[in-house]
Amino acid sequence: MSITLRDVARVAGVSEITVSRVLRDIGPMRQKTRDKVLDAVQRTGYVQNRLAGTLASASSNLVGVLLPSLSNNVFPEIMAGISAALAQSGFQPVVGVTDYDLTTEEALVRSMLAWKPAAMILTGLDHTRETVRMVERAGIRVVEIMDIDGRPIDVAIGFSHHASGVATARHLLARGYSQFGFVGHDLDRDRRAAARLKGLVDGLAMAGMPPPKTHLHDGPSSVSGGREGLRQLLADNSGLDVVVFANDDLAVGGVYHCMEAGIELRTQLGIFGFNGLDMAQALPQPLSTIRSNRAHIGQSAVEALLMSSAPDIGGRIVDTGFEIVAGETA
């Protein structure tokens, strides 16, 4: 049926192993032999079978990548970084979307490990016990991205969401805001957004301030969700002078609501986001927000994987940090 090494070997008049060696560029090789083989590969249209190769050599070029979602803009960006970095190193990503569900993650990990990947990239530090057990037994490198508040399995690359919440509180307090609101979405599932809110609450508490008035929007994070969320938050609570959003998408929706309702940004109501997306910085008044180095997270994750093939016993943490973008909305 399909063309194998055997066919190429026959055409080239050499043995299978010689073809294999030429293709992998291994060992000393007479130039003439190499040419014969390469010519035969061309003529036969041979496509290597990595299934067999990986099975025989026990080393694949697949990397499992698990992301919670693709509808939050941050993850496609991270995926782009991972994909570019992997491609450069000859690896191929097998992708799974967990939908922020740890049980789904466990199932995906199980089926990815069946492909004997060279490494796995997971999102966050929360996993089921079984997930952790499986990846540990697999003996491969595991990078957990986005979060560093916890104990990593192997390497964690990201930043502290709690700290970013605290920094948000400090920044806004310093700018004179005192009546805080918060608009988010499903915080049970998005643990990192929940950590940011907790940081905000803790930061306010340190200054003797009460927690923000909170509105949680149903449905996925989106611009329209943020717009509607702010409308409801303001309808239920009067006197707020600043609203923190769980992310930039929602915050842009908040800005739209203000535009439409004639609420003056910053003076009448401060709006603060999270992520530092381009779409929010391009607004007539750039969004005040926190930028994470997410462009680097994907690439750093891959670099960490390639550094050594032995898992880091005890875990290692790489803090990629974050920075406040003053902007003009808060």
Added chain:
Amino acid sequence: MSITLRDVARVAGVSEITVSRVLRDIGPMRQKTRDKVLDAVQRTGYVQNRLAGTLASASSNLVGVLLPSLSNNVFPEIMAGISAALAQSGFQPVVGVTDYDLTTEEALVRSMLAWKPAAMILTGLDHTRETVRMVERAGIRVVEIMDIDGRPIDVAIGFSHHASGVATARHLLARGYSQFGFVGHDLDRDRRAAARLKGLVDGLAMAGMPPPKTHLHDGPSSVSGGREGLRQLLADNSGLDVVVFANDDLAVGGVYHCMEAGIELRTQLGIFGFNGLDMAQALPQPLSTIRSNRAHIGQSAVEALLMSSAPDIGGRIVDTGFEIVAGETA
């Protein structure tokens, strides 16, 4: 080293093939045997090896997916649809990003075929001759998404970008606009955006109108790019009364520019996008644009793959259509 079927079989006191059958739920099986096996699987912590399974059975659950980019918002959405649909059917996506480059695509196809995927999903109908040859020889289903203006290898699912450009021209002419501008980005690489522009030009020509004044923005498609692009287009051309953008991201940037420059949308300058993204519909004045059924494209692509395992000789086209969203900006 790792735990194999042999180990499980030994623990369960049955043969390897029996374990294999229990795990795949094949054939009639005494309940007691099944229980023994499942118990042994638990106790040993067995993780199946699909490499070996696929090699032996010549049928994998991998599907190669090639996308031109992840920074254009449309593709993460499509990827989400594909990922969800594949997951439901027990398939796993192996993802590659071509960066709109056909040679990169060829290399990615070659290395994906090495994993003997059950099918491939490619973007667009333009491929190198070698890419086409390889996937045809592989004898697997191939779905080309996004575009239907051309000859598909197997199945094409999408819509006519040229027709959408013509429809845009007709719609805007009917609304009384007469001085057209266009803001896009690298049209050499994004053939579909180029086809939309050509459709716009052709639509205008049918009405005896000249082609639009065009500004092509350097760099990737983005909100900030659209904002800057419109600024420059207006600086170079006076008297335009409507500007069509290559996509919604750019168009939102155009809206931002108008907000800032005090240009009244629709009356003073019409803005028209393409895609129908949520972020643009949530604007205080919803963007006038064209919505493609891209949410369905990913899912339809997977459905097409699963319908039958034999490639459609001669090719088949599924038109998912598009619709004009009147909006309030043009």
Added chain:
DNA sequence: CTGTTAGCGCGTTCAA
């Protein structure tokens, strides 16, 4: 209902 036999296509190990 369960087991035996014989590969899948390649890479490792040894030998020449």
Added chain:
DNA sequence: TTGAACGCGCTAACAG
């Protein structure tokens, strides 16, 4: 510098 033999872990095909 090249080759032969063997096995990676699993499943298809046939037996029983």
